[in-house]
Amino acid sequence: MGTHVTIFMFIDALGWDVVERYGFLSDFPYRRPVSMQFGYSSTAIPTILTGAKPSEHGHLSLFAYSPDHSPFKGLGRLGRFLRPTSFWERGRVRNVMTRIARKIYGFTGYFNLYSVPFNRIGLMDYMEKDDIFAEGGLTPCANLRDVLKAKKIPYHMSDWRASEEENLAAAETALTEGKVEFMFIYTAALDAMRHDHSPEDTEIRDKLKWYESRIHRLMEAAKANFGDFTFTVVSDHGMTDLTKMVDLKKAVESTGLVFNEDYAACYDSTLFRVHYLKDGAKDAIHKAVNEKTFPGHWLNGDELVKYGIDFTDHRYGDEIFIVDPGVQIVPSDLCRKSLHGMHGYDPMHANSLAAVVSTAEIPDYVHEVRDYFRMMTERMKN
Secondary structure, three states: OEEEEEEEEEEOOOOHHHHHHHOOOOOOOEEEEEEOOOOOHHHHHHHHHHOOOHHHHOOOOOEEEOHHHOOOHHHHHHHHHOOOOOHHHOHHHHHHHHHHHHHHHOOOOOOOOOOOOHHHHOOEEEOOOOOOOOOOOOOOOOOHHHHHHHOOOOEEEOOOOOOHHHHHHHHHHHHHHOOOOEEEEEEOHHHHHHHHOOOOOHHHHHHHHHHHHHHHHHHHHHHHHEEEEEEEEEOOOOOEEOOEEEOHHHHHHOOOOOEOOOEEEEEOOOEEEEEEOOOOHHHHHHHHOOOOOOOEEEOOHHHHHHOOOOOOOOOOOOEEEEEOOOEEEOOOOOOOOOOOEEOOOOOOOHHHOEEEEEOOOOOOOOOEOOHHHHHHHHOOOO
16 A cells, blocks of 8 residues: 555646536635636646746747748648648548648657648648657656656656546556556546537536546545545636637738748637738738737737747747637638637636646645646655
């Protein structure tokens, strides 16, 4: 029997709104809303795993304009022959091509082609080529696995590629064996559900009940095989229901500017990231995209610093326009159609807030998802 095990369970898209609405894990005495990391899960998870800002660990969005470093030049050449409305743009076909491309390029990290146009993908770099959970996966920053190995702490960490059932079963087995001292359990299915359902939908309520049941089952295994344990659930962001769609791409293209000559851009679901390649491009784009033409605003320098996305090399754009909560950019490089719910808005918006729920007291310094890393490392016994 082990003496103590520290358990952290990550539930993607467990927003503070649904934690409050359903009294999630009401038997856990400590809970708190937490501000999300600006961006998406592609930003938040590296931040959680390192405690570093995006400008330090290097991750913001999955795609970035970088013609000299694009691994997709072959796909880009193919894109000259594939019309945007063709068979090749269908979701299922994209999924097959994603699996093929992953093998061809040897990516070990999370990878998806999403809806990036094939006639532009040869100009894009992919920013999560490597497994960010692996040892050295977020170099130059040390990630959670690096710290655990350096401290020689027996640990169990979920395989992010596996299903929730597989990860929860593996965690229960590790607890039954009683040899670990630290656990990080990864679950991500709620994120997809919240993209499709409102918080009040029965599907969300039932999913939370299912999580509670499995968490209590893990706690029983911990009680039976360890003298003491703590269990903490953390999340990365909430979700905001769709209120409006906007076509920023059409507005930008109506300026007459030429992509890859005058400007370059990435259209995320809530962010428009632009590079200015020639004089006059900025003025033209600002005339087309501004607070009066679209619900949103251009991030200023103070906001870039505040959110930790002040990249000195401008790898994710010279400027970023963020839309207001509930608004979605459609079409985007991530989705050709709108989703019921989305994240990636103002980190302090009520529906964006993440959550931490624990059997142990939550340190006062935990106010944003970046603070989880300090909490996790301080709870390591060695």
